[in-house]
Amino acid sequence: MTGPQHDAVTGFRTRFLLASAAWAVLVAAVLVAVPLAFADRLPDPLATHWGASGRPDGSMTFGAFVLFPVVLWAVVAGLCAGVAARARTLARRAPRAWACAGLAWAGGFMVLIQAFTIAANLDRGHWTRAAGMTWQVAMVVVAPMALGALGRLAGRRGPDVSPAPPRTGPLIDLDPRKRQVWVSTASASWATWLVLVALAAGASIAGLTLTGRSSIGWGAVVPFAVTAVVGVMLSSVSVRVVPEALTVSAGPLRWPSRRVRLDRVERAWAEERYPGQVGGWGYRGLPGHATIMIRGGECLVVRYTSGGELAITVDDAAAGAALINALVARRRPFVGR
Known part of the structure; x- marks a missing residue:
């Protein structure tokens, strides 16, 4: 700019x-x-x-x-x-x-x-x-x-x-003798800080309770523990594309995960989206029209044949969209031509 x-x-x-x-x-x-x-x-x-x-x-x-x-x-x-x-x-x-x-x-x-x-x-x-x-x-x-x-x-x-208008991007040539795989991730520093703050707050309350300086009780530690778990799950997202499906996994343990068969996909593109546009961080929207938002910026957007969409914040989204479009075009040659 x-x-x-x-x-x-x-x-x-x-x-x-x-x-x-x-x-x-x-x-x-x-x-x-x-x-x-x-x-x-x-x-x-x-x-x-x-x-x-x-x-x-x-x-x-x-x-x-x-x-x-x-x-x-x-x-x-x-x-x-x-x-x-x-x-x-x-x-x-x-x-x-x-x-x-x-x-x-x-x-x-x-x-x-x-x-x-x-x-x-x-x-x-x-x-x-x-x-x-x-x-x-x-x-x-x-x-x-x-x-x-x-x-x-x-x-x-x-x-x-x-923001720049959505671009489908060019199709890429696929070698039929090889199995195509694309994997990319994105991480969110805010979620890491959320985990650290929640752990520090929970540990502080636990320490004050153990030393008798506070009588709040162990029940107050539970919300901070839950916040830390949620923060870990939102700290990163991984997207994997293979000829059969697209798989989205959350957190360092890659769980939970969601699998979308490519025969349900119409096309894909890269687009910039931000938390303020979708209502915040995390899983936003409803099934069939949702966004997995862990940081603002580049997203991989997939449109289903049913008309719904799924957007995932992930790095190098344009490359993932190009591969998805090529795989979909190979299944249905008239798509994207």
Whole structure:
């Protein structure tokens, strides 16, 4: 990308990074300053978890209560800003808007949880006498969503570079004496960071529980363990094309996998797609019209004879599409001619 459009994106990137950094610093400052301002009116430890009844059933030391959210926010903010600041994401309005929405939502969510936690513990003397949580739960869900919507609107301001139109690409000549195979992969750094953050958070809670500095319990470790497993599955994707079928496998263990027979395929092409266009990362859409999205950018798109499509984020997608089209044309010589 060169010329005036490139200059506009470059200038916008500087402003975007400054705004993201300002938001990250503001949220971090609130997460540190507010509990310190009320330190002499809070018990130590203080209640940090409430059960289904709305009564407190878990606690954390004051030091951990201040430190843990700040560290978690630093990782989350860095991850969101890093994804949004990538050249290909920043130049597109839709993915940039969703990244900004995530950054705004996460900051609001963490500040609101801290505010309600402090309010429940204020002047209570002991964490077991903390106020209950009822309507606050709904506020924690709704208010950050409104802030995320504002972040999405803010992210829509700026340049919007249209992607190149889809190209089927030329057919390649196949040697009938050889068996053709194409294998390619793609990896997602954000998923690796998600795994690391989830493992670190789970290990921190486990350590605090073992040392008696928190009574949250082992149940709080489960969501982080599940998040780590999901992150591992989304950390990479592998696509294999042979004359009989296309196979898509997830994660380093290549499981789960999905097999599509080539007699069900009409044609294939390479196309740029981004999480903001398909609703996020992971398996998006419905069977027959789905996207396996682990990172924005180059995708291998396969159209079925039934009219549905499957898109997979994978490197060197054009080569895979060329082989698929050649194999389909060999099965049905009139296709692509």
